[in-house]
Amino acid sequence: MRRQFLFNTVPLCVAICLGASWLVSGGVLDPPPGPVTATGRFGPRVDVLSLSNGGIPGVAHSIDSPGSYYLSGNVTAVTGSGIRIAASDVTLDLNGFSVIGGPGTETGITSSPVGSVLVKNGIIEGWGGHGLAIGGGHSMRIEDVLSYNNGGWGIVTSSTFNNVVSGCIAGNNGSLQSNTGGIFSSGGSMVIDCVSHENTGAGIALGDNTSVITRCVSRQNTVTDYQGESILVRGCVGLTATLTGPTLADNHGF
Amino acid sequence: MVSNLEARRGLPVPTKILVRYLPIALTLLFSAQWALDGGDLDPPSGPIASTGRFGSRIDALSLPGDSIAMHIISVPGSYYLSGNLIGTTGKSGIAIRSKNVTLDLGGFALLGVPGSASGVQADALDIPGIVVRNGQVEGWGDQGVYLGGSPYRRVENVLSRNNGSYGIQITGEQAHIVRDCQAIDNGTVAVSGGIFVSEFSLVSECAAFSNTGTGILLPSPSSLANSLSTQNSVVDIEMLDGLLRGCAFGGLLTTSATLVDNQ
Numbered sequence: 001m002r003r004q005f006l007f008n009t010v011p012l013c014v015a016i017c018l019g020a021s022w023l024v025s026g027g028v029l030d031p032p033p034g035p036v037t038a039t040g041r042f043g044p045r046v047d048v049l050s051l052s053n054g055g056i057p058g059v060a061h062s063i064d065s066p067g068s069y070y071l072s073g074n075v076t077a078v079t080g081s082g083i084r085i086a087a088s089d090v091t092l093d094l095n096g097f098s099v100i101g102g103p104g105t106e107t108g109i110t111s112s113p114v115g116s117v118l119v120k121n122g123i124i125e126g127w128g129g130h131g132l133a134i135g136g137g138h139s140m141r142i143e144d145v146l147s148y149n150n151g152g153w154g155i156v157t158s159s160t161f162n163n164v165v166s167g168c169i170a171g172n173n174g175s176l177q178s179n180t181g182g183i184f185s186s187g188g189s190m191v192i193d194c195v196s197h198e199n200t201g202a203g204i205a206l207g208d209n210t211s212v213i214t215r216c217v218s219r220q221n222t223v224t225d226y227q228g229e230s231i232l233v234r235g236c237v238g239l240t241a242t243l244t245g246p247t248l249a250d251n252h253g254f
Numbered sequence: 255m256v257s258n259l260e261a262r263r264g265l266p267v268p269t270k271i272l273v274r275y276l277p278i279a280l281t282l283l284f285s286a287q288w289a290l291d292g293g294d295l296d297p298p299s300g301p302i303a304s305t306g307r308f309g310s311r312i313d314a315l316s317l318p319g320d321s322i323a324m325h326i327i328s329v330p331g332s333y334y335l336s337g338n339l340i341g342t343t344g345k346s347g348i349a350i351r352s353k354n355v356t357l358d359l360g361g362f363a364l365l366g367v368p369g370s371a372s373g374v375q376a377d378a379l380d381i382p383g384i385v386v387r388n389g390q391v392e393g394w395g396d397q398g399v400y401l402g403g404s405p406y407r408r409v410e411n412v413l414s415r416n417n418g419s420y421g422i423q424i425t426g427e428q429a430h431i432v433r434d435c436q437a438i439d440n441g442t443v444a445v446s447g448g449i450f451v452s453e454f455s456l457v458s459e460c461a462a463f464s465n466t467g468t469g470i471l472l473p474s475p476s477s478l479a480n481s482l483s484t485q486n487s488v489v490d491i492e493m494l495d496g497l498l499r500g501c502a503f504g505g506l507l508t509t510s511a512t513l514v515d516n517q
Binding site: 071072073074095096097098100121122123125144146148149167169171172193194195197198215216217219220235236237239250251252253 | 310311330331332333353354356358382383385405406408428429430431433453454455456458475476477479496497499511512514515
């Protein structure tokens with residue numbers, strides 16, 4: 001009797017267990033056919049090199065929508081500007097690549113009046129105008145950018161307020177445009193942990209009122225190393241300063 | 255005996271057959287499905303390829319070398335390591351011979367051997383704009399990271415240890431940034447030190463420990479901030495001019511540096 005019971009019930013139990021395991025199984029482990037593509041883990045970042053100029057003459061690539069963008073290679077131009085940012089709420093990761101201009105070119109990275117833009121992690125060199133010049137709205141952030149050998153400013157953020165420039169080097173800029181230099185940021189800005197060196201003009205200049213330059217080195221610039229009005233300069237190294245009503249603390253050389 | 259039992263239950267014979275053999279059939283069916291469903295755990299054949307997540311960055315280990323270096327970067331671009339690099343006698347690991355280069359070590363290590371040269375070397379004139387970051391450089395016969403001759407270099411998030419000369423040396427030109435780096439137990443071949451950076455530069459958030467020579471050497475006006483240097487054999491910090499702020503150290507050699515909030 002017991003043997004008959006087992007004979008009838010054990011297969012049924014095994015079938016139920018296997019059926020349940022089949023229902024919850026992980027599926028096929030083989031990858032889908034075709035080339036490996038982005039996982040989307042970081043969202044649909046867009047390669048700037050895949051973008052056209054958006055109908056804007058004299059621009060190699062134009063960012064016209066909010067989003068996260070990156071470079072998959074160097075941008076090299078012989079005329080006009082390299083990248084134009086024409087939308088607010090944009091992150092542009094240069095991804096370690098360079099934006100390289102040449103004689104007669106304009107600006108490496110430019111923008112229409114926009115707000116909330118982050119540009120980071122790359123090199124900008126050799127533009128006839130500014131290396132990087134963005135602004136118009138508010139909240140610009142430039143991180144870990146080397147900008148050198150440009151005819152105008154190395155880095156300009158001209159928003160109405162809330163600009164942060166950090167971890168950048170600006171060198172040997174300003175040779176073609178008067179009243180420029182290394183780094184310029186409008187009022188309500190912070191410049192942190194930057195080096196500005198051998199620029200024709202000012203090393204680091206801020207617009208007036210409620211701005212901070214801290215932990216920077218600015219030396220051997222032709223006009224002045226630090227320039228601004230009613231700003232705080234703290235923990236910096238320089239030699240010359242053209243400051244009106246500043247608060248100075250813990251600096252060396254000026 | 256089976257027939258008697260079934261008969262006692264009063265079920266029709268086809269039903270009894272179904273009751274008896276259906277579970278067995280389902281067992282076989284699900285077993286086959288289960289055996290086939292798991293898929294192959296082996297990865298696809300062929301070398302591991304880039305996902306394209308970072309675009310067309312180039313694996314520095316795929317680049318050829320010469321009699322001086324194992325791998326040479328000779329055009330501007332963004333490069334990465336796909337694995338550790340084991341050094342060889344008489345050569346540097348990676349030589350950078352182009353301006354505008356970012357080398358991301360990707361968390362991997364450049365592991366030198368006795369008699370090797372530098373882990374990363376870029377000492378040519380007129381190649382500004384070089385970034386080296388995010389990895390470890392250990393056991394090279396000369397410097398761990400040596401970037402000389404041109405301006406605008408940045409080294410960040412690098413641990414340089416047990417190299418024959420300086421752990422990180424950026425000299426010969428001006429205006430560099432070194433941050434978030436550690437230099438430990440360097441100077442094993444010649445008295446040298448941990449971190450050596452030329453003038454008008456910014457060094458911050460770094461640590462130099464137990465180097466044979468000077469822990470952090472900034473010979474001309476520069477800024478050293480929020481850093482630690484201790485137990486180095488000659489002196490922990492040598493900074494003849496500049497700003498030393500928010501640092502901890504044992505010994506200091508200076509002539510005219512400004513000192514603020516140090517320990």
